[in-house]
Amino acid sequence: MNKIVLQLDELSCPSCLQKIQHALAKQAGVTNVKVLFNAAKVKADFDSDEISADKLADTVSNLGYDVQSVKVK
Structure with missing residues (x-):
């Protein structure tokens, strides 16, 4: 199992959290x-x-959120 951390530009509302x-x-x-x-x-x-880390980042980007950085452990 790998771990990923995506740093986003911002989250503007709690429903964003649920959507992601x-x-x-x-x-x-x-x-x-x-x-x-x-x-x-x-x-x-x-x-x-x-699944790849890039696919995970793309999934979040396709929801309309700006992914600033991706860290994989």
Whole structure:
């Protein structure tokens, strides 16, 4: 299992948090999605055999959020 942290430009409302969590949680290979509203960060565990970090970042970008940085552990 890998861990990803996406730093976003900003989150403007609590419904943004739910929108991102839902979109990532339904991706194959993704578990433990947590969105930190005040820090504008998204953290998740993912199986790199099932989904790439780039695909996760693209999923968030396609929802209309500006991903500032991606860190994978």
